[in-house]
Amino acid sequence: MKRNYLSFLFSAILIVFALGSCIEDGFTTSPSDQPVFSTDTLDMGVIFTEQASTTHRFTVYNRADKSLNISHISLSGENAGYFRLNVDGFSGKSFDNVEIRANDSIIVFVETTLPANGGNLPVQIDASLDFLTNGVSRSVIIAASGRDVTRLYAHTVTESTTLSADKPYQIFDSLVVAPGAVLTIPAGAELFFHDKASMIVHGTLIARGECGNEITMSGDRTGNVAADISFDIMSRQWDGLHFTPSSTANELSYVHLCNTTNGVTVTGPEESDLSEADYTLLLINSRLRNSGNYALEVHNANLSAYGTEIAEAASGALLLDGGSHIINHCTLTNYYLFSALQGPILQFTEDDNETPTPAAEISNTIIYGLGRDISHGDLTGTDIYLRSCLLKSAGDDDDNFIECLWDTDPMFYTVRQDYFFDYRIQPESAAIGAANPALTAPQSASDRYGLPRGAAPDLGAYVFNPDLQQ
Numbered sequence: 001m002k003r004n005y006l007s008f009l010f011s012a013i014l015i016v017f018a019l020g021s022c023i024e025d026g027f028t029t030s031p032s033d034q035p036v037f038s039t040d041t042l043d044m045g046v047i048f049t050e051q052a053s054t055t056h057r058f059t060v061y062n063r064a065d066k067s068l069n070i071s072h073i074s075l076s077g078e079n080a081g082y083f084r085l086n087v088d089g090f091s092g093k094s095f096d097n098v099e100i101r102a103n104d105s106i107i108v109f110v111e112t113t114l115p116a117n118g119g120n121l122p123v124q125i126d127a128s129l130d131f132l133t134n135g136v137s138r139s140v141i142i143a144a145s146g147r148d149v150t151r152l153y154a155h156t157v158t159e160s161t162t163l164s165a166d167k168p169y170q171i172f173d174s175l176v177v178a179p180g181a182v183l184t185i186p187a188g189a190e191l192f193f194h195d196k197a198s199m200i201v202h203g204t205l206i207a208r209g210e211c212g213n214e215i216t217m218s219g220d221r222t223g224n225v226a227a228d229i230s231f232d233i234m235s236r237q238w239d240g241l242h243f244t245p246s247s248t249a250n251e252l253s254y255v256h257l258c259n260t261t262n263g264v265t266v267t268g269p270e271e272s273d274l275s276e277a278d279y280t281l282l283l284i285n286s287r288l289r290n291s292g293n294y295a296l297e298v299h300n301a302n303l304s305a306y307g308t309e310i311a312e313a314a315s316g317a318l319l320l321d322g323g324s325h326i327i328n329h330c331t332l333t334n335y336y337l338f339s340a341l342q343g344p345i346l347q348f349t350e351d352d353n354e355t356p357t358p359a360a361e362i363s364n365t366i367i368y369g370l371g372r373d374i375s376h377g378d379l380t381g382t383d384i385y386l387r388s389c390l391l392k393s394a395g396d397d398d399d400n401f402i403e404c405l406w407d408t409d410p411m412f413y414t415v416r417q418d419y420f421f422d423y424r425i426q427p428e429s430a431a432i433g434a435a436n437p438a439l440t441a442p443q444s445a446s447d448r449y450g451l452p453r454g455a456a457p458d459l460g461a462y463v464f465n466p467d468l469q470q
Contacts, residue, residue, distance in 0.1 A: 026066055026067065027066055027067045027068065027069050027099075028064050028065075028066040028067070028068060028134070029134055030134060031134045031135055031136050033064040033066070033068060033133075033134060034133055034134070034136055034138055035060045035061065035062060035068060035070060035100065035131055035133055035138065036060070036061040036062075036063055037058060037059070037060055037061075037138075037140050038058045038059040038060075038061070039058050039140065040140060040141065041140065041141040041142075041143060042056055042058050042110060042129075042140060042141070042142050042143065043143050043144075044056050044110070044112065044142070044143065044144035045144070045145065045222050046122050046144075046145045046146075046147050046222050047112065047114055047144050047145065047146055047147070047222060048146075048147055048148075048149045048168075048170060048192075048220070048222070049114045049115060049116045049117060049146040049147060049148050049149070050113065050114070050115065050116055051113065052111060052112075052113050053111050053112045053113065053114075053144065054111075054221065054222075055109050055110070055111050056109070056110050056111070057107055057108065057109050057110070058107075058108055058110075058140065059105050059106070059107055059108075060100065060105060060106050060107075060108060060131070061100075061104075061105045062100035062101065062102060062103065062104055062105065063103065064102060064103075065102050065103070066102050067099055067100065067101050067102055068099070068100045068102075068133060069097055069098070069099055069133070069134075070095075070097075070098040070099075070100070070131050070132065070133045071096065071097060071132050071133065071134075072094065072095070072096055072130075072131075072132040073085075073087055073094065073095040073096075073098055073129070073130070073131050073132075074093065074094035074095070074129075074130055075093070075094075075127050075128065075129055075130070075142070076127065076128045076130055077126065077127040077128050079125045079126060079127045080127040080128075082112050082113065082114055082115070082125055082127070082144075083110055083111070083112045083127055083142055083144075084110070084111045084112065085108065085109070085110060085129075086108070086109040086110075087106065087108050087109075088106040088107065088108075108129070108140075110129075110142055112125075112144050114144060114146030115146065116146075116148050117146055117148060118148065119148065120148070120166045120167050121147070122145035122146060122147040123145065123146050123147075124143060124144070124145045124146075125143070125144055125145070125146055126141055126142060126143040126144070127141075127142050128140075128141060128142070129141075129142055147168065148167055149167060149168045149169065149170040149192070150164075150167050150168070150169050150170070151169075151170045151171075151172065152169055152170070152171050152172065152175060153172045153173060154172070154173040154174055155171070155174070155175050155176070156176040156177075156178055157175070157176065157177045157178060157181050157183045157203075158178045158181055159181055160181055160182040160183075160184075161181070161182075161183055161184070162183075162184040162185075162186065163183070163184070163185050163186065163189055163191075164186075164189070165186045165187065165188040165189040165190075168189075168190035168191070168192055169189070169190070169191045169192065170192045170193075170194065170220055171191060171192065171193045171194065171197050171199070172194045172197055173194075173196075173197055174197060174198050174199070174200060175191075175193075175197075175198075175199045175200075176199075176200045176201075176202070177199075177200070177201040177202060177203040177204070177205060177247075178202055178203055179202040179203055179246050180203050181202075181203040181204070182203055182204045182205075182206060183201070183203070183204070183205050183206070184206045184207075184208070185205070185206070185207040185208070185215055186208070186215075187208065187209045187210040187213040187214075187215065187254070188209070188210075188213045188214075188215070189207075189209075189215050189216075190215075190216045191215075191216065191217045191218075192216075192218060192219065192220035193217070193218070193219055193220060193237070193238035193239075194219075194220050194238065195219075195237065195238065196238065196239055197238045197239060198238065198239035198240060198241070198242060199217070199240075199241045199242065200242045200244065201241070201242065201243045201244065201247045201250065202244050202246045202247055203246070203247060204247060204248065204249050204250055205243075205247075205250045205251070205252075206250070206251050207251065207252050207253065207255050208251060208253045208254070209253055209254030209255055210254055211254060211285070211446075211448065211449070211450040212450065213254070214254045214255065214256050214448075215252075215254065215255045215256070216255075216256050217241065217255065217256070217257040217258075218232070218237070218238075218256070218257070218258050218259045219231065219234070219237025219238050219258075219259035220237070220238075221234070221237055221259075229419055230419075231259070232258065232259070232290075233290060233337065233419055233421065234259060234290070234338075235259060235260065235261070235290045235291055235292045235312075235313075235314070235336075235338060236259075236260070236261045236292040236338075237259040237260070238259060238260055238261070239260065239261050239262055240260035240261055240262035240263050240264060240265060240291070240293075241257060241260075241263075241264045241265070242262075242264075242265045242267070243264075243265065243266045243267065243280065243281060243301070244267060245267055245268055245269040245270075245300075247280065248278070248280050249278075249279070249280075250266075250280060250281045250282065251281075251282045251284070252264075252281070252282070252283050252284075252286050253282075253283075253284040253285060253286065254284070254285050254286060254448060255283075255286040255287070256286070256287045257286070257287070257288050257289075258287070258288075258289045258290040259290050260290065260291045260292070260293075261291065261292045261293060262291065262292070262293045262294070263288060263291035263293060263294050263295045263296055263297065263313060264281075264288055264295070264296045264297075265294075265296075265297050265299075266280055266281050266296075266297070266298045266299065266301045266303065267299045267300065267301065268280055268299060268300035268301030268302075268322075268323065269300060270300060278302055279302045279303065279304045280298075280301035280302050280303065280323075281298070281301070281302075281303050281304070282304045282305075283303070283304070283305040283306065283308040284306050284307060284308070284443050285306070285307040285308065285446075285447060285448035285461075286308045286309070286448070287308070287309045287311070287448075288308070288309070288310050288311070289309065289310070289311040289312045289313075289421070290311075290312045290313070290336075291312070291313040291314070291315075292313075292314050292338070292339075293313065293314060293315045294313050294315045294316055294317070294318070294319050295310045295311060295312065295313040295316075295317045295318065296310050296317070296318050296319070297318070297319040297321070298318075298319065298320055298321065298323055298325070299321040299322060299323070300321065300322040300323055301322075301323045302323050302324050302325065303320070303323065303325045303326070303327070304325070304326045304443075305325075305326065305327045305328070305330050306326075306328050306329060306330070306441055306443035306444040307328075307329050307330065307443070307444045307446075307447050307448060307461050308330045308331075308461055309330070309331045309333075309423055309461045309462075310330065310331070310332050310333075311331070311332070311333045311334060311335070311369075311421070311423060312333075312334060312335060312336045312337075312421065313334060313336055314336055314338070314339045314341065314342055315342045315343050316334065316341070316342070316343040316344055316345060316346070316347050317332045317333065317334050317345045317346065317369075318332055318345070318346050318347070319347045319349070320346075320347070320348050320349070320358040320360060321348075321349040321357065321358065322349070322357045322358055323358050323359070324358065324359040324360070324383075325358060325359065325360040325361070325362075326360075326361050326441075327360065327361070327362040327363070327365055328361075328362075328363050328364060328365070328439070328440070328441045328443070328444050329363075329364045329365065329435070329440065329441070329444040329447075329453070329457070329459075329460065329461060330365045330366075330460070330461050331365070331366045331423050331460040331461040331462065332345050332346050332365065332366065332367045332368075332369075333345060333366065333367075333368055333369040333412070333414075333423055334369035334370055334371065335369055335370055335414055335416045335421065336370070337416065337419070341370055341371040343371075343372075343375065344371060344372035344373060344374055344375045345367055345368075345369050345371065345372070345373050345374070345392075346362075346367050346373065346374045346375065347374075347375040348360075348374075348375055348376055348384065355381065355382060356375075356376050356379065356382050356384055358383075358384065359382075359383035359384065360383070360384045360385070361385055361387070362384070362385065362386045362387070362389060363386075363387040363388055363389065363436070363439040364387075364388050364389070364435040364436060364439050364440060364444075364457065364459055364460075365386075365389045365390075365459065365460065366389070366390045366410050366431060366459050366460035366461075367389060367390070367391055367392065368390060368391070368392045368408075368409070368410050368412075369392070372392075372393070373391050373392040373393050374391070374393065377393065377395060379400035379401070380398070380399065380400065382400065384400060385400055385402065386400065386401050386402065386404060387402045387403060387404075387436065387439055388402070388403050388404065388434070388435055388436040388439055388459070389401075389404045389405070389459070390404070390405040390408050390410055390430070390431055390434070390459050390460070391404055391405065391406055391407070391408070392407065392408075393406060393407065394406055394407040395407075403436065405430060405431075405434060405459070408430050408431075409430075410425055410429050410430070410431045410459070410460065411425055411426040411428055411429040411430075411431075412424070412425060412426070413425075413426060413468075423460070423461065423462065424462040424464070424465065424468060425458065425460065425462065425464050427464070427466065429458075429464065431458050431459035431460055431464075432458050432464045433456040433457070433458060434458065434459050435453070435456075435457040435458055435459045437453075437455055437456065437457055440453055440457050446463070447461060447462050447463045448461070448462075449462070449463070449465070451463035451465060
């Protein structure tokens with residue numbers, strides 16, 4: 001019995017030894033065996049100065065059949081002190097004897113806080129992250145561009161003010177325009193809103209960009225969410241832009257507003273005395289997109305929209321609740337990524353008799369995307385008219401739908417699964433030359449790229465560009 005036990009114990013030791021031999025394959029010492037990097041340059045993009053960056057990463061692979069010992073990892077260069085490292089789960093400035101098993105990998109995380117540079121343009125800062133392995137040194141360049149910003153914290157504009165376009169603004173908590181005050185935002189200005197921040201207008205907002213020199217209002221996250229997916233397509237980064245009942249005569253021209261939770265909300269008084277000639281919000285050649293709720297919702301107020309893209313929103317692109325509206329040469333569309341769509345692209349609210357309440361003249365406009373295009377297919381008896389519009393629905397013209405293109409794909413360049421959103425139209429689009437020139441308003445004479453609509457205009461916000469091939 002004792003002999004059998006000893007024999008069993010000896011066999012078990014041999015098995016453990018054998019398994020250990022399979023797992024422990026030793027370290028390669030050949031200079032030709034070197035780590036392989038997922039990138040040779042880690043570009044962290046543009047980062048606001050004096051503020052911690054998001055975390056960036058790259059992977060270090062061992063392609064050898066034996067374990068690799070990286071004898072030393074450290075940053076070098078005059079800017080090395082601006083970067084922070086975490087290598088394979090350990091934070092520090094330098095690392096010795098970092099092991100990577102055969103055909104395995106480790107991850108390197110990098111963060112930075114860049115100093116103010118006193119200029120109006122981004123300044124690039126870089127350093128070298130050096131890996132010494134088997135007597136050979138190889139490096140990955142770490143680069144980031146620091147951009148100075150003007151920071152506003154719970155700021156209220158109490159008198160007529162014009163912002164500067166020299167440096168971006170980073171807004172925390174809120175930017176409020178008090179009753180009676182006028183805030184003017186010039187062409188080229190950039191407003192970046194921190195998490196949950198909002199802009200609230202009790203007075204008047206005049207944001208007047210120019211062709212090729214837009215105004216930007218977006219979240220303050222820079223760089224990519226992951227891989228090549230930009231924060232630019234992510235909604236819910238800031239609350240949104242709100243016009244209250246005391247606000248009137250607002251204008252957004254050549255404005256790109258995105259990444260919101262609640263988009264643009266216009267709320268008029270319960271009993272509005274605005275005439276059809278007045279407007280609460282004027283939109284010209286702008287883009288309102290990427291909202292966790294509506295991209296634009298208008299309640300008891302008037303909207304005039306020309307050449308504007310309203311797109312990508314969980315609840316719907318545009319909600320009209322009462323008021324009187326002009327929508328000319330716009331593109332209303334929805335290919336929202338982050339949840340199931342909760343409603344049609346264009347929505348009208350109803351009275352007690354289920355009759356849509358707003359008055360609207362919608363002309364030369366595209367309404368197409370995922371889900372339904374319009375909340376109401378029967379507009380009989382209402383003051384809502386769609387003239388020369390392209391629709392996703394299959395239907396027929398009547399007194400409210402006049403000379404429309406039904407059940408027609410406008411053929412956008414957008415490819416949702418590739419996170420690519422471009423609502424210009426392709427050469428085969430039925431929207432080309434299909435607009436009624438008599439309905440083209442002077443404010444829609446050219447699109448936001450500066451292309452004139454001409455004598456045979458195209459439907460939607462954008463003029464077909466034969467030079468655009470993607």
